[in-house]
Amino acid sequence: MFIEKNPGDYENGDIPENLDDDGRVKRTGTWVTASAHIITAVIGSGVLSLAWAVAQLGWVAGPIILMAFSFITYFTSTLLADSYRAPDPVHGTRNYTYMDAVRAYLGGRKVQLCGLAQYGNLIGITIGYTITASTSMVAVRRSNCFHKHGHHVKCQTSNYPFMIIFGCIQIILSQIPNFHKLSWLSILAAIMSFAYSSIGLGLSIAKVAGGEHARTSLTGVTVGVDVSGSEKVWRTFQAIGDIAFAYAFSTVLIEIQDTIKSSPPENKTMKRATSVGVSTTTIFYVLCGLVGYAAFGNDAPGNFLTGFGFYEPFWLIDVANVCIAIHLIGAYQVFAQPLFGFVEGWCSKRWSDNTFITNEHGVNVPFYGVFYINVFRLVWRTMYVILTALVAMIFPFFNEFLGLIGAGSFWPLTVYFPIEMHIAQTSMPKYSLKWIWFKILSWVCLIVSLIAAAGSVQGLIRSLRAYKPFQNQD
Template identity: 55%
Template sequence: MQKLPSLSFDDDGRIRRTGTLITTSAHIMTVVVGSGVLSLAWCFAQLGWIIGVLLLVAFAVITWYTCILLSDCYRSPDPVTGTRNYNYMQAVKVNLEGFKYKLCGISQYAIQVGASIGYTITSAISMAAVKRSNCFHVHGHKNGCHTLNNKYVLIFACIEIVLSQIPNFHKLSLVSIVATIMSFAYASIGIVLSVARIVGGTSSKTSLTGKPIGPDMTSMEKMWNAFSAIGDIAFAYSFCPVLLEIQDTLKPSPPENKVMKKSCTIGIGASTLLYMICGILGYLAFGNDSPGNYLTGFGFYEPFWVVDIGNISVVIHLLGAFQVIIQPFFAFVENWSREKWPGCKFIEEEYIIGKYNINMFRLTWRTCYVILVAIVAMMFPFFNSFMGLIGSATYWPLTIYFPIEMYISRAKIRTGSFTWIWLKLLTLICLIVALLAAAGSVRGLVVSFSSFEIFRSVS
């Protein structure tokens, strides 16, 4: 075997990183801008104009701030010249004690596994929506045109089995760029259709406080819906679990933390602008009766082919988002296996087939993982409620608590000082929000179980 030249490696002995401001910004937007952008109109309908807009801005600023703090944790002890921390868990281990390191691992991998299942379900619903859209066009809107989602779950899983053979985060740049383009495509379609509805004079009533309490909305229902909406907005920005993995793809010059801070500003800024436009225009178009997702929930029926393009874009985006969110978990399992069974050819040996490197362990276990995800997605079609619960349990530690605690430790912030107090207050407020969202998710699970049929997910 011919030895690669030394220029192909970075100073830590790993393959030279080639990431740039553009690729890392694309990774961020791939994770942040999900199909949930199409549910923001529903969130505004539950919260109203004032609270809806304020919360969207507040969580964008909070997430941006904690990401700026976290980007300085890529190297330790110095953020520019220190030793690299290749992932979130390693940064927590270096900066905080052992128990917090274990808590971080549980939180990080739970949200990644949960998200991969949630993405599978959402993609299947979007694929089913394409079939229903065509059916509505032919047979009319009064026809139910219902279809089982299981075959669409299997289609998504087959594609992911292939994509999951991408060996690591460093090879995902093209996937992320395509996924980012798709996210802006379906968000733009939602915007255009909303504007058309508003201009056409068919928009519905909105209000400062959202859907009013009345015959169709009890005060208790209003409260639970508001909790769910707060959770949807907060967790729309939860990409911190993969931030350091994204940062580890950057070239060492200019300094990674400086580039990452710019990427966070670009990614979160662009995503928030898109969120705001979609939420505001969607709410103006549908008012207090906004559907949970106005592409799959058929807020729009015509032109049917535009709705189809929007849903296909959602699927392509989630194919990439699945990889971006799950690659750290893949890496964790494979690195642990190498340490557990050193020298095992099945785990370590790479086979060159054409332009591709094939590892039998990677091929086997990642394929099994995607199959397992597909089975769970078909068994429990309401897994998005579980996802909300997992998200509410992990949003606070991963996006708020650990970045702030690592900053306090690194900067040696004195206990009781003004900075220490307001950082702790921010942590407490976000904890309360996460608990409220968790309560809404538990209630959603109870409702889902009441009409549950295993392997019977119907769109």
Template identity: 60%
Template sequence: MDVSIDLGEQQSHGWLKNLDDDGRVRRTGTVWTASAHIITAVIGSGVLSLAWAIAQLGWVAGPVVMILFSFVIYYTSTLLTDCYRTGDPITGKRNYTYSDAVHAYLGGMKVKICGLIQYLNLFGVAIGYTIAASISMMAIRRSNCFHEKGHKNPCHISSNPYMIIFGVTEIIFSQIPDFDQIWWLSIVAAVMSFTYSSIGLALGIIQVVANGGFKGSLTGISIGSVTQAQKIWHSLQAFGDIAFAYSYSIILIEIQDTIKAPPPSEAKVMKKATLFSVAVTTIFYMLCGCMGYAAFGDRAPGNLLTGFGFYNPFWLLDIANAAIVIHLVGAYQVFCQPLFAFVEKWANRTWPDSKFFAKDIRIPLGSTRSYKLNLFRLVWRTAFVVITTVISMLLPFFNDVVGLLGALGFWPLTVYFPIEMYIVQKKVPRWSTRWVCLQILSLACLVISIAAAAGSIAGVVNDLKIFRPFKSGY
């Protein structure tokens, strides 16, 4: 029988109407859902360290560095969006993940290096978000303690129970099978990110008014209040904090893979989402970071809403920190779903006949709905969350971990691979003006990444001198 007739009959019965050109379930994402995913990934816990970062750099360098990072992120992201399809931007072969794109354009050892860096970074982000969420949960307890017992009471609280609570929550949400099924979680998380960022901004403005003017200096914390070595290390770490605050390139291709098929091309939609998201994010970052620095000057806390530069109104701080926790529950999933999917696809390819890896157990959720439970997914994702939670309990240093993650992921994933793929895709001649400019940009970002990593490692080393594992108290 003619295959085309079969296909026509199937389409007439609606069998293929819900499939895309690659045979997968039809994608339904839009510029707004993509923007929600990006904002969820970008406006994360990193925004809370920006006041501290600007305090290290001062009124001149702080905002300038932040704007430069936003331009670099936006530019390299536009290069990366064109790599979603190989060849024609509308009919070319899809690259479902960042690693797929690198494989299609660069190949060889670079694919393994990229995959290793990407998934290690996603693993690190899970740790960073666990730390940040536990600190915010602790801050709710401490703000109520300060309200009842006074600001001079130390209100010491261990972070470990809160990390466990967050971990249990993530075990439950991590059983959502696919990335495209968490769009609603991203929208909730994006709303939460605007909520706590707005509260932080409002409290900063109120504090500036109460102070009668802006605090801070053109060059940041002066030598004297800190040693010369501390000034250097902290300034370098500030670069890592800002880089982390903008980090989302590692999941850009995965977000783009949720956008509905052309026309217009997924790249055009993603570029609009990227422009909107980076612009909104930068405005928020500038306002939150600068107003936090203006409010506290050199004493800007490492975490704006949990460092207790603010004590009142305590209920508003509680709302802000609750919003942070809800946001991080969603952001954790946005970042970890690509890693979950990678391991599960590898396991299915390696053991295709194993029921443990391939079989789904149908669990009825009502008369019309059911949930497909996969045993391997249950075991592997639970183990992942448990491991990240334990490591978070061993290294609960918010600022240092954030700076280190930002530094390690910034150059290779945000700059180097997008530029190299663009050069191959557009066949940019070696030693041409465009090629030289791209290489200069890549080299400059490499230097920044190395310097920021060094500053963050120095901070971790200092923290470890006085830290006792599993006995952290604040």
């Protein structure tokens, strides 16, 4: 069993080759693995809803807002990458989690607020991914049903069995000890995200090239034709929020950076990975959003793969939805592992003498070698996956609530804390020109979060009114 030690625990200061200078397991991550983690976290199946978002905003505001949030996310992520070590971004002490970074630079109540925003968001995302993955699995069955019986048939299928299947897979994958062992799954998930995004983009291009006319406009959906005045406002709020949160991966940025080896400096490698990840996702977002809008116009569906913007070729729709499900299997772990690590780390410190929590048992696995099982990790992670699946089954409209959680976490995690930690790190003079611009950016993003929260509340109220429990969810 590997026992974590501090450097002072070793005689003469000698650190074993398999350990870092702080006594933890030596990190092996590179900009490639970090980029895979970022792409897995950022490109969710939400990319397929960007055509709907652009339809609400139009040809002018849609691309501008897409590019604006791409820049904001990249900029604040570089600030956060410099906060991984404190007080110096290269030679300072490592901060293993987002909360550790906030504690090192800001301290006080802000640490608790950071934890509440971060871990509340992570819980919400894992529940939302359970719903979304099951929707993609259902779409495969419905696609084959439509192909066989015609598009007029309802082809209703319950999401519940697929939520159970997704949960069973996550119970197994949740036994991956930590983020450091997750690279292979993130790379697979990133490949899947490219696959279904490309399929959606290709189908949209084929639809446009086929000569089918779709009504579009510079300002998006038209008041009095497509929507009422109030609907236009609420949809615009929701579209801005969808785009803002589609880029956000700050929730797990520090945890991703903690997998990167120390040479070259982690912040330099992370900035490169962030550049690759954000630029790659921006290209896909702009293409899927704009080409999707050109294909469907103001009638763009919320998700043109699971919402059946396309019916044929049915086998290609099936492949895309399978890719979405596989991607979300990996993405679930990317967002769950920081939560697992936080709970297990806290319990280990709180009950350090409890063998149920601390003991590791080696098991020989064919073709793998010795795999260490911790009984507490096995029980607690299994219970967590079961609980998220149950919540997803009880509240299948949770995606609307997830939008509200995202609105509450976007500003503090993606904008406020990175800016405040950068100001503290650089001892930036108060009321200097640079300080003023940082504050303006923070306040603008706070307004965006409030607008998105209002749109999410309105959508949640609408879903609650339409919700009919104990019926199959399409």
